[in-house]
Amino acid sequence: MKFQQIDQFAAHLRPSTRAAVYDGSKKGHEKRTQVLFDHYPDPDRLRQLAGEIKQHVIENLDTYLPAIEAKLKANGVIVHWAATAEAANEAVLAIMRARNATRMVKAKTMVSEETELAHFLEKNGVECMETDLGEFIVQIDHDHPSHIVKPIIHKNRRDIATSFEKNGLGAYNDDPQTITRRARDFLRKKYLVADVALTGANFLVAESGRLVLVTNEGNSRFCLAATRCHIAMVGIEKILPRDRDLGLLLNLLGRSGTGQQLTVYTEFITGPRAPAQPDGPDEMHVILVDNGRTDVLASDCRDILRCIRCGACLNVCPVYRQASGHAYRSVYPGPVGAVLSPLLMGKDFPEKADLPKASSLCGACNEVCPVDIPIPDLLLRLREKGKREHSAAAAAGTPPMGAWSLLASQPTAWKAALLGGRIINYLPTKMLPIPALRAWEGKRSLPAWRGGEFRHWLKGRARSPGAPPPTSGGQSPRPS
Amino acid sequence: MNLADRIRPDAGRRVQLMATCLCDAFYDDAARATVEVLEHLGCTVEFPAAQTCCGQPAFNGGDWPASRKVVRHTVETFAGDCPVVVPSGSCAAMMFHGALLEFEREADLPAVAALGRRTWELADFIVHGLGVTTWPGRYDARIAFHRSCHGRGTPSSAAAEQLLGSVAGLTLAPFGEGEQCCGFGGTFSVSFPNISAGMGELKLDHLRAAKPDVLVSGDMSCLMHLGGLAEKDGRPVKTQHLAQVLRDALKNGGLI
Numbered sequence A: 001m002k003f004q005q006i007d008q009f010a011a012h013l014r015p016s017t018r019a020a021v022y023d024g025s026k027k028g029h030e031k032r033t034q035v036l037f038d039h040y041p042d043p044d045r046l047r048q049l050a051g052e053i054k055q056h057v058i059e060n061l062d063t064y065l066p067a068i069e070a071k072l073k074a075n076g077v078i079v080h081w082a083a084t085a086e087a088a089n090e091a092v093l094a095i096m097r098a099r100n101a102t103r104m105v106k107a108k109t110m111v112s113e114e115t116e117l118a119h120f121l122e123k124n125g126v127e128c129m130e131t132d133l134g135e136f137i138v139q140i141d142h143d144h145p146s147h148i149v150k151p152i153i154h155k156n157r158r159d160i161a162t163s164f165e166k167n168g169l170g171a172y173n174d175d176p177q178t179i180t181r182r183a184r185d186f187l188r189k190k191y192l193v194a195d196v197a198l199t200g201a202n203f204l205v206a207e208s209g210r211l212v213l214v215t216n217e218g219n220s221r222f223c224l225a226a227t228r229c230h231i232a233m234v235g236i237e238k239i240l241p242r243d244r245d246l247g248l249l250l251n252l253l254g255r256s257g258t259g260q261q262l263t264v265y266t267e268f269i270t271g272p273r274a275p276a277q278p279d280g281p282d283e284m285h286v287i288l289v290d291n292g293r294t295d296v297l298a299s300d301c302r303d304i305l306r307c308i309r310c311g312a313c314l315n316v317c318p319v320y321r322q323a324s325g326h327a328y329r330s331v332y333p334g335p336v337g338a339v340l341s342p343l344l345m346g347k348d349f350p351e352k353a354d355l356p357k358a359s360s361l362c363g364a365c366n367e368v369c370p371v372d373i374p375i376p377d378l379l380l381r382l383r384e385k386g387k388r389e390h391s392a393a394a395a396a397g398t399p400p401m402g403a404w405s406l407l408a409s410q411p412t413a414w415k416a417a418l419l420g421g422r423i424i425n426y427l428p429t430k431m432l433p434i435p436a437l438r439a440w441e442g443k444r445s446l447p448a449w450r451g452g453e454f455r456h457w458l459k460g461r462a463r464s465p466g467a468p469p470p471t472s473g474g475q476s477p478r479p480s
Numbered sequence B: 001m002n003l004a005d006r007i008r009p010d011a012g013r014r015v016q017l018m019a020t021c022l023c024d025a026f027y028d029d030a031a032r033a034t035v036e037v038l039e040h041l042g043c044t045v046e047f048p049a050a051q052t053c054c055g056q057p058a059f060n061g062g063d064w065p066a067s068r069k070v071v072r073h074t075v076e077t078f079a080g081d082c083p084v085v086v087p088s089g090s091c092a093a094m095m096f097h098g099a100l101l102e103f104e105r106e107a108d109l110p111a112v113a114a115l116g117r118r119t120w121e122l123a124d125f126i127v128h129g130l131g132v133t134t135w136p137g138r139y140d141a142r143i144a145f146h147r148s149c150h151g152r153g154t155p156s157s158a159a160a161e162q163l164l165g166s167v168a169g170l171t172l173a174p175f176g177e178g179e180q181c182c183g184f185g186g187t188f189s190v191s192f193p194n195i196s197a198g199m200g201e202l203k204l205d206h207l208r209a210a211k212p213d214v215l216v217s218g219d220m221s222c223l224m225h226l227g228g229l230a231e232k233d234g235r236p237v238k239t240q241h242l243a244q245v246l247r248d249a250l251k252n253g254g255l256i
Helices: A005-011 A015-039 A043-059 A061-074 A085-098 A110-115 A117-123 A133-140 A157-166 A176-193 A219-226 A245-258 A293-298 A302-306 A312-316 A318-323 A334-344 A346-352 A364-368 A375-388 A402-407 A411-425 A435-443 A453-463 B021-025 B028-040 B056-061 B064-077 B089-102 B109-118 B122-129 B156-165 B193-209 B220-232 B242-252
Strands: A078-082 A103-106 A127-130 A196-199 A203-205 A211-215 A229-235 A265-269 A283-289 B014-017 B044-046 B084-086 B119-121 B138-146 B168-172 B214-217 B239-241
Touching: A005 A318, A005 B193, A015 A245, A015 A312, A015 A318, A015 A364, A043 A061, A043 A245, A043 A302, A061 A078, A061 A283, A078 A085, A085 A110, A085 A117, A085 A196, A085 A229, A085 A283, A103 A117, A103 A176, A103 A219, A110 A117, A110 A229, A110 A283, A117 A127, A127 A133, A133 A157, A133 A176, A157 A176, A176 A219, A196 A219, A203 A245, A211 A219, A211 A245, A219 A265, A293 A302, A293 A334, A302 A334, A302 A375, A312 A318, A312 A334, A312 A364, A318 B193, A334 A346, A334 A364, A334 A375, A346 A375, A364 A375, A375 B056, A375 B089, A402 A411, A402 B056, A402 B064, A411 B021, A435 B193, A435 B220, A453 B021, A453 B028, B014 B028, B021 B028, B021 B220, B028 B044, B028 B122, B028 B239, B028 B242, B056 B064, B056 B089, B064 B089, B064 B109, B084 B089, B084 B122, B089 B109, B089 B119, B089 B156, B109 B119, B119 B122, B122 B156, B122 B242, B138 B156, B138 B193, B138 B220, B138 B242, B156 B168, B156 B242, B168 B242, B193 B220, B214 B220, B214 B242, B220 B239, B239 B242
Parallel strands: A078 A283, A103 A127, A103 A196, A196 A229, A229 A283, B014 B044, B014 B084, B084 B119, B138 B168, B138 B214, B214 B239
Antiparallel strands: A203 A211, A211 A265
16 A cells, blocks of 8 residues: 655654654744743734734735835835746846846745745856855755754754865864854855845735844844845735734744744844945845745635744644654645645645645644644645545545445445444454555554444343443453 | 534433444444433433444545535434534534535535534533533542543533543543644544654653553544554553543442
């Protein structure tokens, strides 16, 4: 029987990688829970309110998008629209070429991972330096991020020390402070010579045109301090209606993402440098990126566009903890990725239709989501879509349900099957042509089949009312 | 569905029992215990004999047409107006949540929703349907109660812990990472056997550290997975459904 790709990936995962992912995500979840519940009497009400605000935005994107464009322009920002990943990358390259710029410093942005911007720019002769420490390590390792907030959650410090040594950043030393200092020394020089800075945005406020960026390393501030041109690549769903909504969303983002009251650096950017400001870029561009989002908006899974990329659902997810982010073959892993990544595939959805299967539907993701996305319901909808579109990836290892549904809608056949099922008590499982049963017994023993016993007991009571019920003989395991 | 709006029992305390396919096939004593507990509470228990399964396996597997066929049969089988009591948070949630999702665009959604409004998980029914908050009798054991995931967002787990906590002689043993899933997940357990078993082993580690005499849950599916893993590993654990503990407490107290 074929198994699911993500399950196979998990089965062959290096034990130290599994341990790093498990420990990192467990700690992240515990910190989040403690900080959120220490600070607020009822965090669930805040999550629901934040969810309503973001849902309002995505339901009204048709009015918010022109509004944000007008506001950005009034603030002196040059606005670009990119329908696809390619268009977004081309827009960045065009800005670079117009300035004869060849060096870029880049803060962490998930949408640029979607468009594979760094790779595209390098191919076109532009140096694109990741300045977030985790992303920097991913870049020098030619690796991929495995977590939305903690890109190197799958690496331990020995892995990192080895790759620093390999990349000429000093002799092997796995002391975290030394690693960080070496990265800092290397990156400081890059900030000073770069022509252009690229960032994402955590929020874009329609009321003011304010772009909000959060980091913990201050790298985006360094990026913006030393360059003359700022490009922000922003997904069209990042809008918030009002400045005052930031109070709620920033408080939830820091706590949900990293267990912090607030991220260390929170920047509010309202356009290029004003004449009275000594530092900062003279030119600012915002590229509003669709890249499949309007298709998601048109689907019955649009709620996923509320996501603020905090990673809390990854941290709590037992499947993510076992499988790691790379198992999902996508920029967005974990529960949010299991919904978003296949949807962003557009017509190639069936290729990733197995991702929504990678869940026990336990609902922990929904419980921690700062914008209360009903992730399990969306996973279920996508499972139905995968089945309807005959996805082979989704079907792998899934027992067929046709015969079962016939049986379960015909009581006479059902009762006969309850009695007939006893055969499994007497035959070794490997003689039975039922793959699901074998998959079960590979890991667990099966209890004794006792089909019909309960109904028999009920009948016995009905025949002799008032008599003590017959004993059932308890629950013994089936003979192996 | 707002669970506060569900149909409550009338003065005659008539209920229909949805025994679940797992109890029908494997765990008859859990279904028996449910009947005995409900009858102790003065309920008249009817068992619609045409019942089969709630439809969840196909729903979770993505085969919604197959699932809807079974749900339609279930709706027909449980015709009536009294509460339907289920010794499973998972099957109960299928009726008041899952089925509504797959019937969103179906003409017979109102009939499905009507059954959802009548459906109660056992502990939730005892505490919030009947208003019984303490349990008589005696049960001398240290119990680890696994909160099954379908109880999230419902009053079921808190209700079960309230009842268990009130039984004389019974100690509830706390354990780590209680919010984590056991790894069963229906068809997930057979299409993702490695991850499913990995999750279960972590859960068993936490449970064993609490040194319980019995592992208890409101869902036999979680216990089937955890018990099966433990047994395969050669270190079996004793498992009981919540209803069996409540029934045994009554027996030990000479109340039934």
